[in-house]
Structures are given as C-alpha cells and as structure tokens.
Amino acid sequence: MQAVSKSKNDERELIVSTVRKFVEKEVIPVASELEHRNEYPHELVRQMKEMGLFGLNIPEEYGGADVDTTTFAMVFEEISRGWLGLAGIIGSHSVMCDVLVRFGAEEQKGRFLPDMATGEKRGGICLTEPNAGTDLQNISTTAARDGEVYRINGSKMWITNARHGNTFLLLAKTDPAAQPAHQGMSAFIFEKGAPGLTVSRDIDKLGYKSVETCELHFDNFPVPAANLIGGAAGQGFKQAMTGLEAERLNVAARGLGIARAAFEEAIRYAQRRVTFGKPICEHQTIQNKLADMATRIEASRLLIYSAAEKRDRGERCDLEAGMAKLFATETAAEVSFEAMRILGANGYSKDFPVERYYRDAPLVVIGGGTNELQRLIIARNLLKKYKDNG
Numbered sequence: 001m002q003a004v005s006k007s008k009n010d011e012r013e014l015i016v017s018t019v020r021k022f023v024e025k026e027v028i029p030v031a032s033e034l035e036h037r038n039e040y041p042h043e044l045v046r047q048m049k050e051m052g053l054f055g056l057n058i059p060e061e062y063g064g065a066d067v068d069t070t071t072f073a074m075v076f077e078e079i080s081r082g083w084l085g086l087a088g089i090i091g092s093h094s095v096m097c098d099v100l101v102r103f104g105a106e107e108q109k110g111r112f113l114p115d116m117a118t119g120e121k122r123g124g125i126c127l128t129e130p131n132a133g134t135d136l137q138n139i140s141t142t143a144a145r146d147g148e149v150y151r152i153n154g155s156k157m158w159i160t161n162a163r164h165g166n167t168f169l170l171l172a173k174t175d176p177a178a179q180p181a182h183q184g185m186s187a188f189i190f191e192k193g194a195p196g197l198t199v200s201r202d203i204d205k206l207g208y209k210s211v212e213t214c215e216l217h218f219d220n221f222p223v224p225a226a227n228l229i230g231g232a233a234g235q236g237f238k239q240a241m242t243g244l245e246a247e248r249l250n251v252a253a254r255g256l257g258i259a260r261a262a263f264e265e266a267i268r269y270a271q272r273r274v275t276f277g278k279p280i281c282e283h284q285t286i287q288n289k290l291a292d293m294a295t296r297i298e299a300s301r302l303l304i305y306s307a308a309e310k311r312d313r314g315e316r317c318d319l320e321a322g323m324a325k326l327f328a329t330e331t332a333a334e335v336s337f338e339a340m341r342i343l344g345a346n347g348y349s350k351d352f353p354v355e356r357y358y359r360d361a362p363l364v365v366i367g368g369g370t371n372e373l374q375r376l377i378i379a380r381n382l383l384k385k386y387k388d389n390g
C-alpha cells in the first residue's frame with residue numbers, strides 16, 4: 001500500500017473519525033425510521049453542510065476539503081454504513097463537482113464551486129433517459145443554441161436529488177446528427193429557476209428511500225451558453241465518462257459500507273441468539289458464513305484502496321475501479337442476504353436494520369454503471385493489457 005505522510009494520515013483519520021461519530025450519534029438512531037416513512041432528512045443534510053461534506057472533492061481555493069480518493073472512499077463507507085440514502089445525497093453531487101473541477105473553465109469554477117462546496121448549490125447528474133441508461137450515446141435530449149442560451153428539450157429519468165437539489169450536470173446532444181454520436185454530445189451545468197423545467201414524478205422504489213429519484217421534463221428550458229462545461233461543445237460524453245470513473249469508486253465504497261453494517265449486525269446477533277443450548281455463532285455453519293462475509297468485505301476494501309491510490313497518482317484506474325465496484329457491490333448484495341439468514345425471522349422484520357440493507361444493496365449493483373457493464377470494462381481493459389501479439 002502507498003505510504004501516506006504522517007500529517008496526511010492524521011488529517012485522514014480526523015476526517016473519517018468525525019464522520020464516523022456523526023453517523024453513530026446522529027444517523028444510525030434515525031435512519032430506519034426516516035427511511036420507512038420515506039421522509040427527507042433535512043436536519044442531517046444541514047449537519048452534512050456544516051461538516052463540509054458537499055465540498056469533499058473540491059479544491060481548497062474554492063472552499064472545499066480536496067481530500068484524496070482513499071479518504072473520499074472511507075467517508076462514503078462510513079456514511080453508507082449508517083444509511084445509503086444519505087450517501088446518495090452527496091454522491092451524485094460529488095460527481096458533478098468532479099466533472100466541473102476537471103473540465104470547467106476558470107470562470108465557471110469560480111462561479112459555481114464555492115457554493116457547491118458549502119452545499120448552497122447542490123444537486124447531481126442528469127444522464128439517464130427513459131430510453132437510454134447503459135447506452136448513453138443513445139440519449140435524445142437536445143441542446144440547441146439560441147443566442148446567449150442553449151434551449152433544452154427532452155426527458156431525463158432516475159435523477160437523484162432532482163427535487164431538493166438546485167444545480168445539476170446535464171448531458172445533451174448539441175449535434176444530434178453526429179456520428180459517432182458521442183462527438184455531438186455536450187455537458188452543461190444548469191440551475192433551476194427558469195420556466196421550462198418540470199420535476200414530474202418521484203419514482204417509488206424498493207429501497208434507497210427518503211432521497212428522491214425523479215423524472216424531469218425540459219421544454220425549451222434555457223441554459224446560459226456560459227454554462228457549457230469548458231466552453232467546448234462535443235466534449236460532454238468524455239467529461240461525463242470521466243466523472244463516472246470517480247463515481248464507480250464512490251459506489252464501491254457505498255457497497256462496502258452496506259456490507260459492513262450488515263456484517264456487524266449479524267455477528268452481534270449471532271453471539272446473542274441461542275439455539276440448541278448455545279449461541280448460534282458456535283454452530284459451524286454460522287461461523288462459515290461469518291468468515292466468508294468478513295473475507296469478502298476485507299477484499300472489497302483492499303480493491304477500493306488499490307484503485308483509489310492509483311487514481312491519486314494521476315493514473316487512469318478503469319480496470320481497478322471496475323473490479324472494486326463489481327466486487328464490493330456484489331458483496332453488499334450477498335452479505336446483506338447472508339445477514340438476513342443469520343437473523344432468521346428477525347432479519348425479515350422492520351424492527352432490525354438488515355431488511356433495509358437488503359433493499360438498499362441492489363441499487364449499488366445497478367447504479368454507477370451496472371455490474372454487467374463493469375465486467376465489460378474489466379474484460380476490455382484486460383484484453384488491452386494482455387494483448388497477444390503473436
């Protein structure tokens with residue numbers, strides 16, 4: 001593992017332990033209740049703003065914390081250990097910030113990033129459409145230049161933070177006829193306010209409740225031309241894909257957080273529940289489960305740290321981030337189900353948090369690029385790395 005300086009290490013430990021305390025004191029006691037009521041966690045969001053969590057990946061000159069990727073992943077693990085929904089509120093917001101930091105013009109960064117760091121301006125990413133998710137080049141939302149603005153027309157689907165957020169990254173086609181399609185795609189930052197944008201529906205979901213996921217309609221909605229990221233049309237697909245590389249690691253860390261929460265609940269329960277005269281943790285079948293769960297969790301953590309360190313060295317980490325996302329999120333799904341088995345009927349009850357972990361886990365398998373897509377990315381990169389020139 002890469003050496004980290006002592007001061008950097010102390011700083012990381014301080015950030016992560018502060019978040020851990022916040023999660024244990026403020027989040028865990030209320031998470032299941034709020035989630036069952038599908039109630040937005042306004043008070044927790046206020047506290048997250050105060051803690052600077054909306055500016056985690058924003059440079060210090062714009063008021064952010066600018067933490068390295070490993071610290072960023074550790075923070076997401078801690079929050080998701082308490083409540084995946086809460087991590088969702090800063091998750092897609094941080095993807096938008098990442099794209100702006102990397103590709104935004106200086107003027108755009110100065111205009112948006114300070115308020116994004118405080119959470120005053122916050123939101124997420126508008127990529128997916130009713131007919132295009134994995135295949136993003138197939139989007140049909142258009143952005144047509146009209147003087148000083150672009151007019152947006154089309155629909156976006158599954159947009160996290162769309163109701164409570166106010167500022168978003170949008171992917172649209174500025175040249176719908178371009179071939180290949182990605183050359184005609186552009187990314188914008190837009191703010192709510194002007195007429196022509198409707199948040200039409202909150203999608204009812206299996207889990208990941210309380211944080212809203214919505215459908216949006218754009219009808220000649222004006223976005224200032226000055227908000228075209230980097231000032232260059234035709235770069236949006238590449239910009240969004242780079243943001244998704246970062247998202248893979250944050251989604252992997254969310255999976256790790258869910259898995260850890262489920263495991264901790266299961267190992268505690270296994271020491272208290274007695275069957276056939278002894279705690280169930282003394283039955284070998286249960287021990288095998290606990291051993292497998294903990295091993296997968298540790299392997300997930302190491303895959304995430306290894307990819308994060310590569311990214312912090314300034315290298316592309318598509319292969320490693322893909323492996324981390326695939327393994328950690330499948331682990332979340334598997335471990336939450338195993339935890340449910342260990343708790344028996346109580347695992348199926350809303351009196352225990354395991355049912356929430358079980359309902360939340362599939363989102364991390366699907367979101368941030370489905371795991372089917374991760375396997376394609378992994379295989380593509382392996383074939384590049386091991387190219388047979390014979």
Ligand SMILES: Cc1cc2nc3c(=O)[nH]c(=O)nc-3n(C[C@H](O)[C@H](O)[C@H](O)COP(=O)(O)OP(=O)(O)OC[C@H]3O[C@@H](n4cnc5c(N)ncnc54)[C@H](O)[C@@H]3O)c2cc1C
Binds near residue numbers: 157208
């Ligand atoms: C709760 C939630 C929140 C979300 N938040 C956001 C958000 O904030 N912003 C946003 O833009 N999107 C968001 N999404 C959308 C998410 O990114 C997409 O659902 C995801 O990218 C998959 O797209 P799809 O649902 O259209 O599935 P499809 O692309 O239709 O895929 C269907 C199935 O086919 C598989 N598949 C597709 N193509 C291939 C291929 N080439 N090879 C093998 N298998 C393939 C997929 O893996 C999947 O199993 C969210 C989704 C959920 C569930």
